[in-house]
Amino acid sequence: MPSSHLNRRTLLLGTASTVGLAAALSGLTWARGFSPQQEHPPNWPGMKPYGAADIRKDLWPRADNSRVLALELRPRDEELGRVWIRDTYVNCFVVDGKPCYVATGTTRATGLESASPWNDGIFVWVAESLDGPWELVDTTGLRPGAEKGKVWSPEFAGENEPGRTVVAPWQEYWRDEEHGKRGNVWAPEVHHFRDTWYIVACMGDHSRKVGSFMLKSEGGIEGPYRVVEGNLDKPFGDLAPRGPEWIDPKVYYHIDGGLHAEGDKAWLVLHNHLYAEFTDDMEDIVQKTKLPRFEQVAYSPEPYLEGASVIKHEGKYYLMHAAWNKKSENPDGGERHAYTPGGERYQYDAIIAVADKFEGPYSKRWTAGVGAGHNNLFVDADGELWATFFRNPVAGYWADPARQGDAAVAGVVRMEWTGPEGSRIYVRRRQG
Template sequence: MTDMLTKRIKFILLILCLSYCIGCAQNQQDKGQPFSDPRAPIGDSLLTVPSTVKPLLDVWMRDTYVMLGPDGSYYLTGTTASPERKFDGQMHCWDYNDGLYLWRSPDLKHWESMGRIWSFDEDAAAWQKAGKLIKKGTTSLNGDPLDSMYRAVWAPELHYIKSKKKWLLIACLNGNQGSFVLESTSGKPEGPYRNIKGNEQHAIFDNIDLGAFEDDDGQVYLIGHNHYIARMKDDLSDVAEPFKRFKETPYSKEPYIEGVWLTKHHGKYQLLQTVWSVPTSNGQYTYLRKEKPGEQLHSYDVVVAESANIYGPYGPRYPAILEGGHNNLFQDKDGDWWSTVFFNPRGVMGKKFVQTCRPAVVPVKWERNRLKPDRKAAADFYSTINTK
């Protein structure tokens, strides 16, 4: 009995020793983990969307998206509400809308409507049309009364894939119903559009905010909410690999992040993401949220991280465009950079906007390879147009 007891004690001590060593190793790994600085520089006018920026159209829209097409025209889309719908309260699209709309401009100043270019009733597959029932009495994050079902299309992006000479229209469904990719069957940005093979029967990505990125070599990737990437097949019919997470430099406690966007500048990949800032007890602001009901949100900000490899690792994030979240970047005909804006009504910042949920653009620039608003260019641009 004594030998057996001795063996058991030795075994227990060995297990405890191994557990301690593993814990020490893990602690060392955690200590060595680099994190992004979560401080939000609220009040920095050089990083905040300038007050000269105004809505370009009196159209209710979130997630504004603009791109320059190969024909020299600019195209604008975004999350819209059904034009003919009657609302009990404020206009919104938390529950349902009727499809995707497109606008065109020769100069970013004068916009013409191209109408609805994809419709749930006329163009959607069965799984996209089905919708998802809403419990009676449900309200949105803003307190808006919701209708009978979730069947809205959100955050559309229009992409012209140069290497394939194809137009792709990418969007997601509300109610946790995933994202999808459409291709134009006419070779024109206004469509008509059909599902690519990868999402004829189901969502190609199981979350929201899907977009695309075409690299210098013509390879196309899908970029998904809020940290995911997958390379597409050469014919753009489906993904060629499972979605995987970017290698990132996170915050010490990752908050909710959305509105992911990928572009390239000075030969490096630029990963844009949107994070809410919140106040702290010492009068400062941070991107480390408590994620609790009633938490006071402040501003919807764009943060950027850079990498030499598309999959990462991406370096520390830095705040780039305060109050300009869920945006995309594009270059104009002169090669100058712009960002989209939509005046998010949530958070404290929303109270200062004369109008919310309207499409706008803001000139941006790269200083020492870091993104920020171009205040002078914004003042010059908006002084030349009537945005009433």
């Protein structure tokens, strides 16, 4: 059952100085400076000062470069008419010589407005084409009484048996007087590596322990899944500094874990700029504590970044983060946008840096997609580069009541590579 990413590319997926809007933005699209003799679109000049956010419409997912996937509805989705999903993840693998598209993300339980203080696990959709139909993976043979497509949940703790842990104690639901039922799983990624299906995800802010973990399938993409040995007692890595004030610092580890594979090796990529190689049996990470950090050009000051992932594309490594583009006022009264700790949240962007090596050093970051933060990149069966997006409903542009009906979606947007000389990836920009 051989598997690989298409074109032998391993693609994952899945923020300070400021500047006045008038000085930062240009109304020109890239095509106006693009000659027919050029094989690749050009780089845009870096925003100045470093840390300024680019908000040009060319970098937005638009009707001409993106779509929302029609995922099969569950009973809970019927009223809304679509799947409510955050941290949208889509990928394409070759399995038994055929493309297999997978989709997942953070979903909410019936009756809740968000994925907190609890949700009911991880759902997976599959398709033979990006155009669909997108169907819930068939789990009915494993759990006839459970909702179709649910591949893992804290609800499955009763399936634990000696030598096989489906739900670790720290992942189980719990209760307190303030919130009642607690425990949520966030930002899952599905991977097919060395003929085995894996899911990397994190237990969210309301869990007994907060942090990243990995599940390993003992069958197909539908499971059954179990927790790997390195996560039986806790999430990967060390406790994370500077977590939310309301969370006990003794239970807060690094979140938003992902997997980067290259050849027969795989690495864990963690929130807060960390990475670690997996053991050969994929049951744990080799270096379990004091994990190495990517070498980056940080903003000054560095804001809170999320959703880190690494891709290898055309011989280069691209390190991507999600960053809030903050809106504030210039001394002259004009509007400014930047990846800075302070300011009003405007859009949840995807920012990227590039390097010759996985660990870096990485270049300065650039805005790759406006409102496309916490995403991943993948190559479709035709060799086209895409990214996911979900339109963050928590704050900013998509929290506006007039737009909330179009937020939290399973979106995909076409991307473009600026060639070996430019070595940048952007949302596909307008061509006229």
